[in-house]
Amino acid sequence: MFEEMVRREAQWLSGEGKNSDIVLSSRVRLARNIRGVPFPTVADADTRQKVLSYVKIAIEKSESFNKGMFHSSSELSPMDKNFLLERHLVSPEFVRDQNGFRGIFIGRDEKISIMVNEEDHLRTQAIKSGLEIKATWQEANRMDDELSKFLEFDFDSDFGYLTSCPTNVGTGIRASVLIHLPGLVLTKEVEKVISRITKMGLSVRGFYGEGTDVLGNLFQISNQTTLGKSEEDIVESLEKITQQIIEYEGNSRVTLFRDAREQIEDKIWRAYGILRYARVLTSDEVMNLLSALRLGIRTGTLSGIDLRSLNQLLILTQPAHLQKYFGSQMNADQRDKRRAEILRERLN
Amino acid sequence: MLCQDCKKKEATVHMTQIINNEKIDLNLCRECAEKRGFHSPLEGKAFPLAEFLASILDQSLQKVPPELKESKCSVCRIGYPDFVKSGRLGCGNCYKIFRPQLKDLLRKIHGSDVHRGKIPGVGEDVMKPVREQRRLQEQLKKAVEAEDFEKAAQIRDRIKALERGR
Numbered sequence: 372m373f374e375e376m377v378r379r380e381a382q383w384l385s386g387e388g389k390n391s392d393i394v395l396s397s398r399v400r401l402a403r404n405i406r407g408v409p410f411p412t413v414a415d416a417d418t419r420q421k422v423l424s425y426v427k428i429a430i431e432k433s434e435s436f437n438k439g440m441f442h443s444s445s446e447l448s449p450m451d452k453n454f455l456l457e458r459h460l461v462s463p464e465f466v467r468d469q470n471g472f473r474g475i476f477i478g479r480d481e482k483i484s485i486m487v488n489e490e491d492h493l494r495t496q497a498i499k500s501g502l503e504i505k506a507t508w509q510e511a512n513r514m515d516d517e518l519s520k521f522l523e524f525d526f527d528s529d530f531g532y533l534t535s536c537p538t539n540v541g542t543g544i545r546a547s548v549l550i551h552l553p554g555l556v557l558t559k560e561v562e563k564v565i566s567r568i569t570k571m572g573l574s575v576r577g578f579y580g581e582g583t584d585v586l587g588n589l590f591q592i593s594n595q596t597t598l599g600k601s602e603e604d605i606v607e608s609l610e611k612i613t614q615q616i617i618e619y620e621g622n623s624r625v626t627l628f629r630d631a632r633e634q635i636e637d638k639i640w641r642a643y644g645i646l647r648y649a650r651v652l653t654s655d656e657v658m659n660l661l662s663a664l665r666l667g668i669r670t671g672t673l674s675g676i677d678l679r680s681l682n683q684l685l686i687l688t689q690p691a692h693l694q695k696y697f698g699s700q701m702n703a704d705q706r707d708k709r710r711a712e713i714l715r716e717r718l719n
Numbered sequence: 720m721l722c723q724d725c726k727k728k729e730a731t732v733h734m735t736q737i738i739n740n741e742k743i744d745l746n747l748c749r750e751c752a753e754k755r756g757f758h759s760p761l762e763g764k765a766f767p768l769a770e771f772l773a774s775i776l777d778q779s780l781q782k783v784p785p786e787l788k789e790s791k792c793s794v795c796r797i798g799y800p801d802f803v804k805s806g807r808l809g810c811g812n813c814y815k816i817f818r819p820q821l822k823d824l825l826r827k828i829h830g831s832d833v834h835r836g837k838i839p840g841v842g843e844d845v846m847k848p849v850r851e852q853r854r855l856q857e858q859l860k861k862a863v864e865a866e867d868f869e870k871a872a873q874i875r876d877r878i879k880a881l882e883r884g885r
Contacts, residue, residue, distance in 0.1 A: 406811060409795040413809040490807070512837070519839045525811035530825070531834025533811045537821065538772060538828055540814075542836035599831020655731045655749065 372442075372451050377695040381458055381686055382480045386678035388501015392669045393617050395549040395589070395682060397504045398459070399511040399606070402534045402543035403493040403518070404525040410535040411470065411488040419472035419488050426487045429521035430476050435514070439483075444473035450700075453691035459498065460484045483514055490535045491543075493518065502613060504546055508606045511544075531598065541598030546609050550616060553588040553666045554623035557635075564619055565590075571612060572596055587658030587685070592616070624670065639667035647718045652711040653703075657688045676718070684717060722748035724755070775827050776803045783820060792816050852881055 383396045404410055411419055423443060430436045444452070444465075452468065455461040461475055465486055474487035486494040495518065497510035525533040531541035539545070555561040565575050576591045592613065594605045627635050642663035646652075652660075665681055667673035686692055688710050694701050697709055722730045728748035747755065783799055791798045795809030799817055802808055814821060825832045835854065855878050862871040 404811065407794075409810040410808065412805070412807045413795050413797060515837075524839050526839050527811070527814055527834075529833055530814055530821075531836060532839075533808075533814050535807045536772075537806075537808065537824060540825065541829065541834045544836070596829040596831075598825055598829035599833060599835055601836045605836075651729075653729055653731070656729050659731055 372447065373454055373695055374698065376458075376481075377454070377687075377692055380679075380683055382482055383459070383498040383500050384679075384682035384686060385500045386682055388499060388503045390617055391501035392665070392678060393551055393620055394502040394613065395551060396459075396498055396500055397502060397507045397546075397548050398496065398498040399504070399507045399544060399546045400494050400496040401511055401515050402491040402532065402539045402545075403495065403515070403522075404533060404535070405492050406523045406525045408492065410490070411473075411492060412490060412535050416470075416472060419470060422492050423472050423474050423487055425522060426474065426476075426485070426493060429518055430485070432521055433517050435517045436476065436478070436483075438479040439477055441474060441476045444468050444471060444475075447475075450691050450694060454695055457686060457689040457691050460496075461486055462489060462494070465489050483510065485514075485518075491539070493522075502548065502610070502617075504548065504606050504610045504613070508544075508546060508602060512602070539597050542600070542602050542605065544597055544602050544605055545593050546606050547591050547593035548609065548613050550590050550592060550613065550620075551588055551662065551665055552590055552616070552620050553662050554620045554627055556588045557627055558623040560619070560623055564616060568592060568612065568616070569595075571608075573609065573612060586655060587662040589658075589662070624666075628670065635666075635670075636672050639663050639670075639672045643667065643673060643718075646714045648715065649711050651704075651707045652688075652714065653707055654688060654690060654710065657710060657714065658685070661685055680717065684714065687713060720746050722746065722751050724748075724751035772806050772828065775824060776806060787817070787820070790816065852878060855881070 383398075388394075388397075405422060405425060408414065408422060409418060411422070414422070427441055430439075430441060442451075447455075449466075452461065452466045455475060455477075456463060456466050458481065460477055460481060461484075465473060465475070470488070472488055476485040476487070478484060482498055484496045484498075486496070495511055495514050497507045497514065499507045499510070527533055532543040534540050534543055552561060552564075555564055568575055572595050573592055574595045576593070577586060577589070592609070594609055597605075642660040646657070646660050646664065661681060661684060664673060664676065665678070668676055668678060668681065687696065690703075690706055693706050693709050693713070696713070701709065720730045722728045723746050725748060728750070730746035731749055732745070732747045732752040745752075745755075787799050789798075792809055792813045793816075794812040797809030797813055799820065802813070802817065808814065808817075822832045833853070855874055859871055859874045859878065862868075862874060
């Protein structure tokens with residue numbers, strides 16, 4: 372499955388949108404449950420099956436979702452699920468799939484998606500390239516309006532939208548940006564900035580969200596609380612803080628180039644050299660080298676590579692993508708060779 | 720480049736240390752970097768919310784009256800100790816049954832126990848002025864606390880106007 376999709380660009384990494392050299396993407400997801408039905412974490416198989424079909428029917432009935440694909444988890448192999456995870460269409464929790472009867476709707480351009488029976492009945496997601504949090508929220512809100520024409524969501528006049536985990540209750544919103552901060556990492560300012568961000572009620576994670584490590588200097592910043600503030604306020608405060616981080620990152624790059632221009636340029640050129648000529652490359656190494664390239668494009672050290680192709684390489688060199696791309700199952704050693712091959716081909 | 724410690728894996732962590740004016744370059748794989756005590760800036764911060772939740776849930780169980788410890792939600796059959804253990808509620812009805820405990824918990828997690836965001840479908844027009852009034856009353860309280868009486872008067876006028884409108 373997804374043999375065609377792997378050759379298609381992920382639109383949310385198109386390199387378009389505001390500040391897209393630093394902010395790769397903006398994402399909003401909304402947690403919703405159907406009234407009167409136990410949440411997926413405790414519901415029996417029969418109930419989960421019913422929820423899956425309710426949501427499927429709602430999506431089929433609505434004209435807003437007519438161009439897209441719906442897959443039940445039973446049709447998806449573990450590699451298919453990892454592929455969707457790498458494309459940021461499902462969560463690590465969805466991949467674990469302990470209970471079965473899960474589903475994923477993917478909009479035609481992958482900018483919208485709906486996870487069914489993950490921790491909540493529905494997790495509606497909108498994602499856009501660049502710093503476009505407000506527009507992303509509007510898109511998610513529109514999807515939510517559309518779904519609520521067909522499904523009655525669990526809602527309490529005091530607590531708002533009810534969710535399986537009390538940390539999501541109220542608005543059920545998780546708005547996040549994926550942001551590239553090599554300057555702050557190299558100047559060792561990043562821990563200070565992270566602790567400042569967490570004090571302002573936001574949380575910081577690695578590339579693939581909850582519980583993941585920082586790779587390639589990519590951080591995911593999102594709102595922590597969901598109750599007591601409107602969606603607009605939550606989105607606005609994330610946008611403001613992100614703009615502040617962009618400024619800090621810019622300042623640290625100025626410092627780096629003032630105090631250590633040669634070392635930084637050397638780092639960038641070395642990364643470029645390795646990516647163009649190496650024969651064996653691990654996924655972690657590529658993430659870190661691509662980070663140096665991204666810095667090099669922005670600071671004008673490198674020319675002739677655009678952000679769009681760089682972003683696509685970030686996804687295409689992930690394990691499940693590589694295997695889909697070459698159409699065969701590969702072990703880690705084989706993947707490392709194929710990964711180097713793709714990079715040589717794309718960067719030369 | 721191979722990791723200088725294990726000389727087996729590819730070095731993905733590159734660092735420069737300056738100790739007593741002497742520059743030392745380190746090129747390590749992730750495992751060896753961790754062995755030397757270099758950690759990712761997010762280490763230990765990956766689950767701030769989950770840890771926080773677990774710690775306050777523990778405290779909340781101790782304050783729960785004994786009869787609630789026995790009772791179970793009639794819809795999903797989840798009891799309060801089950802919730803404390805998993806951190807997950809079973810259904811919408813749980814929010815009714817465990818309401819007083821949840822109010823307390825939600826205030827600790829979110830700093831609030833009242834929803835001020837979107838309302839689904841038909842409810843919107845009915846609830847909007849109520850929420851607006853709540854919001855203004857909070858602003859009024861803040862203005863009074865800050866002794867900004869001019870602003871407070873303006874907010875009071877808006878609340879009055881809102882009440883007349885209903």
